[in-house]
Amino acid sequence: MRIIINSSSMVPIYEQIRDQVKAMIRSGELKENDILPSVRTLSKELKISALTVKKAYDSLEAEGFTATVHGKGTYVTAVNKELLLEEQKKELEADLEMAVQKGRRYGISDEDIRSLFDLILEG
Amino acid sequence: MRIIINSSSMVPIYEQIRDQVKAMIRSGELKENDILPSVRTLSKELKISALTVKKAYDSLEAEGFTATVHGKGTYVTAVNKELLLEEQKKELEADLEMAVQKGRRYGISDEDIRSLFDLILEG
């Protein structure tokens, strides 16, 4: 399982892990009943604290994406992928909207906002 | 001076104040040598901690938009509006970048991200 951590990002590590696992579930890279890497294994692989991985896994479990069996591991549960995608898109939309509104408050033209966006997406 | 605080927003209060002052400077609503309301006055008006207003003013001063004269108040300094615009664009760029990265972490395709962006900009 490939998780990429950006430790200089403002996004907490456990959220980065959680988001990437959610993406893998949605993409089908992780299927129902698949087992996630153990907390210790992933923590060593990513060179981060086991507690941080645990927090990500707890978060996934709280949202219903995984189930944990004591002494065995953490497993992917059945998920409605369509619903998940919609949720994730809404979250992204909210973030983009906030950014656009800020740009407009700054008096930046829509063309300029689009130019910036294009640079990021294509850069 | 009209500052509007949204305390339920995820944006820190001091950033909301700072951004709105910057926007007023660029729009011309605040001109060189204009005086900002005192920390105490504004904190009472907005019903927030004086420390928070102070932090916003400190931030403006650190960025060179204002100068504080001890015992007198905080004044707007001469500003290169071009430079300010560039800075604001960079800030917007950072916000957009974070949103795009999140979308990609979620496994949303660049086309879909663009579609959402278009909807927001044109909607």
Next chain:
Amino acid sequence: MRIIINSSSMVPIYEQIRDQVKAMIRSGELKENDILPSVRTLSKELKISALTVKKAYDSLEAEGFTATVHGKGTYVTAVNKELLLEEQKKELEADLEMAVQKGRRYGISDEDIRSLFDLILEG
């Protein structure tokens, strides 16, 4: 706020805190918009790690009983007390039922089970 920790109990400390806060909310001892003791304050008072208190507070927030404002504190949100009571009773009922079924599997008579229960409740 009086929280009592039984560190020799099998029940995790953070669950003990969470349950007692929930009980206080239901009893009215904690009302909407009341502020909980800060994570550090409570951790010192109970002589436990701040992380443990934090975990209890996170759990309360995830269940919707509290809302946290960064830099300010953790506040009690509006709760439907009737609904909360029903949930808690169902949880208790499940625990009691499991115990009774175990006793019956052991071939202990209902009279004996009731005697034990009476001893506990009155002891």
Next chain:
Amino acid sequence: MRIIINSSSMVPIYEQIRDQVKAMIRSGELKENDILPSVRTLSKELKISALTVKKAYDSLEAEGFTATVHGKGTYVTAVNKELLLEEQKKELEADLEMAVQKGRRYGISDEDIRSLFDLILEG
């Protein structure tokens, strides 16, 4: 020997095995000098780890219900059924006590706890 495992239960598997063997001993279904199925046989039958069966058997031996003869198997020892009953009652008492304490943590009145208990016992 019929052992039924509920893997979705909160009760550890080895405890489920141990309890059911103890119940069989007390009921007379298993008598002195009867031989238990081998660890490997039972683990295959129940599709669980041999280590888990071993742990259940170790636990039974530690409590004096069985004796293991190297290379031959695990045998039921003579048991004082009165003593066993007492022990089982203590276990039940502990479970009931935990449930009652939880109800009290939730602020549920003793009368309400008793009502729930009555419903379960008579229902």
Next chain:
DNA sequence: GTGGTCTAGACCACT
């Protein structure tokens, strides 16, 4: 002052 995140390591229970 507050909460938010993270570390490095411990001990326990379950498989």
Next chain:
DNA sequence: GTGGTCTAGACCACG
């Protein structure tokens, strides 16, 4: 081996 809990302390952001 696995997860579950807890510690003691660090650094950061916000008010």
